[in-house]
Amino acid sequence: MPQTDTTDVTTAPQLAIFTDFDGTLVELAETPDGIDVPESLAHQIEQTAREMNSAFAVLTGREIADIDKFLSPLILPIAGAHGTQRRRADGVVEEIDPASLSGAEAIARAIEPLIQAHPDLIMETKEGAVALHFRQAPELEDVVRHAMQDAVADNEHFTLVPGKMVLEARPRGVSKGEALRAFMREEPFIGRTPIFIGDDVTDEDGFIAAQDLGGVGIKLGDGDTAARMRIADVVSVRALLQGLGDIAARDREFSPKH
Numbered sequence: 001m002p003q004t005d006t007t008d009v010t011t012a013p014q015l016a017i018f019t020d021f022d023g024t025l026v027e028l029a030e031t032p033d034g035i036d037v038p039e040s041l042a043h044q045i046e047q048t049a050r051e052m053n054s055a056f057a058v059l060t061g062r063e064i065a066d067i068d069k070f071l072s073p074l075i076l077p078i079a080g081a082h083g084t085q086r087r088r089a090d091g092v093v094e095e096i097d098p099a100s101l102s103g104a105e106a107i108a109r110a111i112e113p114l115i116q117a118h119p120d121l122i123m124e125t126k127e128g129a130v131a132l133h134f135r136q137a138p139e140l141e142d143v144v145r146h147a148m149q150d151a152v153a154d155n156e157h158f159t160l161v162p163g164k165m166v167l168e169a170r171p172r173g174v175s176k177g178e179a180l181r182a183f184m185r186e187e188p189f190i191g192r193t194p195i196f197i198g199d200d201v202t203d204e205d206g207f208i209a210a211q212d213l214g215g216v217g218i219k220l221g222d223g224d225t226a227a228r229m230r231i232a233d234v235v236s237v238r239a240l241l242q243g244l245g246d247i248a249a250r251d252r253e254f255s256p257k258h
């Protein structure tokens with residue numbers, strides 16, 4: 001009878017985890033500042049990130065400073081403002097193209113009169129990007145679209161991206177996909193298998209990038225997607241992160257090198 005070769009121990013792939021923030025790590029709320037961030041979230045992410053050897057990053061439409069505030073005292077690698085900002089795992093924050101900074105300021109100035117006329121609209125001005133929210137006034141969606149189209153019309157550097165009850169102006173060439181690829185060229189992400197979890201249209205670039213690099217995109221909720229997998233809700237995302245962390249810890253415990 002042939003002998004089974006037990007010396008060839010196959011180990012599970014080492015993962016790099018990327019997640020969106022709003023609608024994925026936390027439930028959506030009526031306003032950007034109104035989200036409920038459970039106290040346990042930062043601690044749970046910190047644990048999972050530790051099991052991933054710190055290969056855990058947030059790819060978000062929010063500014064990096066926003067995520068730092070919500071996950072304090074945790075300081076993670078983050079791509080903010082849809083990839084316009086990027087803080088690497090070594091803590092270095094990349095310089096933003098000055099044309100992105102001045103362009104976003106000009107777009108915000110152009111939108112300001114609309115905010116004065118419609119106080120239910122919320123404008124978020126970010127480093128290098130602008131979000132115009134109409135969740136409080138859904139009937140103004142067309143008004144918002146036309147105003148944002150006019151605001152970026154003179155600036156080829158910017159493009160518009162839709163989100164959940166929001167329209168955002170961001171620089172061309174930046175995306176969550178590009179941010180994920182950049183992280184994957186660096187320690188501690190390099191050589192790992194990327195997983196990206198997100199819920200929105202702007203997460204599609206991230207799903208595609210993760211899958212191009214041999215990993216998996218996981219879409220939360222319904223809707224067309226390039227992601228190969230789906231997950232039901234925020235609670236399930238947190239359970240998945242916990243589970244992946246536990247598996248990584250167990251793999252290390254039973255690893256032949258341990």
Ligand SMILES: O=P(O)(O)OC[C@H]1O[C@H](O[C@H]2O[C@H](CO)[C@@H](O)[C@H](O)[C@H]2O)[C@H](O)[C@@H](O)[C@@H]1O
Binds near residue numbers: 033
């Ligand atoms: O990429 P994400 O982390 O999902 O960020 C996308 C945008 O999220 C925030 O807006 C969304 O969440 C708000 C709070 O739940 C909600 O009120 C709003 O309608 C959503 O669009 C954030 O305010 C934006 O800056 C992000 O770009």
